[in-house]
Amino acid sequence: MKYFYIIGFLLLMCFDTLAQISFKFASIHAMPLSFDLPWLIRVFSHPWIYGAFIGYIGAFFIWMSLLKHAPVGPSFAASHLELISVTLLSVWLFNEPLTLLKTIGAVLILIGVLFLAKDETEQSLQAIDQQNTPS
Secondary structure (H helix, E strand, C coil): CHHHHHHHHHHHHHHHHHHHHHHHHHHHHCCCCCCCHHHHHHHHCCCHHHHHHHHHHHHHHHHHHHHHHCCHHHHHHHCCCHHHHHHHHHHHHHCCCCCHHHHHHHHHHHHHHHHHHHHHHHHHHHHHHHHHCCC
């Protein structure tokens, strides 16, 4: 079951990252923003918008599968790991700056996910011990 979580959250991160990066590329190619028919045609004629749809649909199905089995607290925290991947890809793809605050934020997200996962594991082990202890 441990590998199910690891693979599931990695897939969730990949689909979420695909959606966010695709939306950024689609928005760049849809400029100038005008909210009219030519703008809509520019948006939907570029393949990146479909990458965004695929990313969101994939993330939805992976997330629903994970929620059937994984505890909500750590799952919700782990579902935000794409913030780190999107930040790193934005530095590379869009020449956005990687600042000290972004780096500290990414480290704090990772630490938070690890703490929540560790706490959930300890609680699961305690529950198993209580079930196996004779009354």
